[in-house]
Amino acid sequence: MRVDLHPVRAFLEARHEGLLDRAQAFSRDVLSKRKPPETDEEARTEARALLTLMGDASLFEPIQRQDYRGCCLLREELAFHSPLADAVFALQALSATPLFLRGTPLQTALATEAIAGAQMGAFAMTEPGAGSDAHAIACEARREGESYVLNGTKTLISNGGLADFYVVFAKAVKARPKGLTAFIVEAGSAGFEFVKPLVMSAPHPLGEIAFRDCRVSEGARIGKEGEGLKLALSTLDRLRATVGAAACGMAARALSEALQHAQTRRQFGKPLADLPLIQDKIARMAIRLRAARLLVYEAAWEKDQGAGRVTLESGMAKAFATENAQTIVDDAVQILGGRGVMKESMVDLLYRSVRALRIYEGTTEIQHLLVASQLLKPAP
Ligand SMILES: Cc1cc2nc3c(=O)[nH]c(=O)nc-3n(C[C@H](O)[C@H](O)[C@H](O)COP(=O)(O)OP(=O)(O)OC[C@H]3O[C@@H](n4cnc5c(N)ncnc54)[C@H](O)[C@@H]3O)c2cc1C
Structure with missing residues (x-):
């Protein structure tokens, strides 16, 4: 499917x-x-x-x-x-x-x-001391004449050590105390360091990078000083439903693998698909996937209609789709039995891959906080 x-x-x-x-x-x-x-x-x-x-x-x-x-x-x-x-x-x-x-x-x-695929990018927010709490970002950008000097470490960065350019969020010292500013840092810049790769259980280039007196020109600043957090949140708000979509893709593959296996594998003299408990699992997987897709595409549709922020819709879509994809993939592994935990099996790759979606671009807990804060907002 x-x-x-x-x-x-x-x-x-x-x-x-x-x-x-x-x-x-x-x-x-x-x-x-x-x-x-x-x-x-x-x-x-x-x-x-x-x-x-x-x-x-x-x-x-x-x-x-x-x-x-x-x-x-x-x-x-x-x-x-x-x-x-x-x-x-x-x-x-x-x-x-x-x-x-x-x-x-x-x-x-x-x-x-x-x-065009000619430049690989990365998005560098997370730090050793700043994960869910972006206000704790400590990476500094000190203004010196026409340039900025960056110092700090970014960790868990996808494409870290591989990208050609990094969109980096740092505290520009003169900006508001909590204000962040966004910069482009090219991989070859003096003072840019690829500290180490961080190896995940699923194939996904991830790494830690650092800036040590890394000087960038004023032209590398994206937008105004102090508006970096707004830019980061606006980017995440737009793209959050797409994380849910990726979860749906992995879940759809898991369901497809489970359907195929259940119809061919025979136990107790008949295909697994004839067993009511397997049918129940399959039905639950399909219902979860359909509901997830509806939330995901509705959130993206809202944004495409010109809605400003879609925090409520995209937070619901990401949390629901990624949590349910995890369950769907786990059910598929169960239906495949021992074959499902073999390294060469597709459902094993999905099992290792889907987990991170509940964490990156805002964990499920953070999505729930965002959804609740939208619902509890005082009426205008
Ligand atoms: C595969 C992968 C790719 C990534 N790629 C990038 C990238 O390209 N760029 C980038 O900047 N970052 C990236 N990250 C980092 C990711 O965004 C962070 O891991 C995520 O924001 C969570 O931060 P943390 O890991 O420090 O966990 P923490 O913030 O320490 O959270 C730990 C746990 O506590 C919970 N928690 C935290 N605060 C609260 C709260 N207020 N209430 C309730 N529970 C809470 C969290 O939900 C989580 O379960 C990536 C992570 C992964 C796994």
Whole structure:
């Protein structure tokens, strides 16, 4: 079962069918022929290769058009076949979006190169002392004449050590005490350091980076001083539903693997699919997936209609879709039995890949806080 448009068609436009055709052709002709990498080094090489292939296939275009339903369709399709390809898409979106939102013409040109797959981006917020609490960011940007000097460490950064440019959130010392400012730092800059790779159980290039008296020009600042947190939150608000879409892609693949296995594997003289307990599991998986998709595409639709912030909708979509995808993938592993925990099995890769979605771009707990704060907001 590929991305089945039926439950979400009401939220889509005609152009999305063409986009999905393009993404499905890419899955068929490219992704299905590539093996998931086994080591971190292989994952890094594969991520770079996928970036070029995806750029050549114009798959990043919905990011530039700020078509969030398009981004959701792509992430769902990519995640179905390759969680790593989905991560490559996600990071191009996270790094290019702030530049399209607030960038100078030069910065927008860099984002356009990222859309073409010619530049790999990264989004650097998290620090050893600042995860869920962005206000605790300690990385400093000291103004010196026409430039800024950055000092600090960023950890758990996707594409860390691999990206060509980093969108970095730092405290510009003169700005409001809690205000952050966003900068572009190129990987080759003096004072930029790739500290170490952080190796996940699923293929996903992740690393720690540091800035040691790393000087960037004023032209590297994105937007105004002190407006970095607003820019980061606005970027995350726009893209949060797409994390839910990636979760749906992984869940759809898990369901598809489980359906296939249940219909072919025989125990007690009949296919597993004939056993009521297996049928119950399958039904629950499908219901969870359908509900998740509806929340995800509704949130993206709201944003595409020109809504300002979609914090409530995207927070609900991300929390529900990622939590339920975890359950769906776990159920698929259970249906596959011992074969489901073998390293070469697709459901094992999904099991290792889906976990991080409940953590990055705001944990489930943080989404729940955001949803509750929207509901408890005093009436205007
Ligand atoms: C695969 C992966 C990729 C990532 N990529 C990036 C990236 O590209 N760029 C980037 O900047 N960051 C990235 N991150 C970091 C990610 O955004 C953080 O891990 C996340 O924000 C949580 O921060 P933390 O890990 O420090 O956990 P903490 O903030 O320490 O939280 C630990 C636990 O406490 C809970 N908690 C925290 N505060 C509260 C609260 N107020 N109420 C209730 N519970 C709370 C959390 O929900 C969590 O369960 C990535 C992480 C992963 C796993």
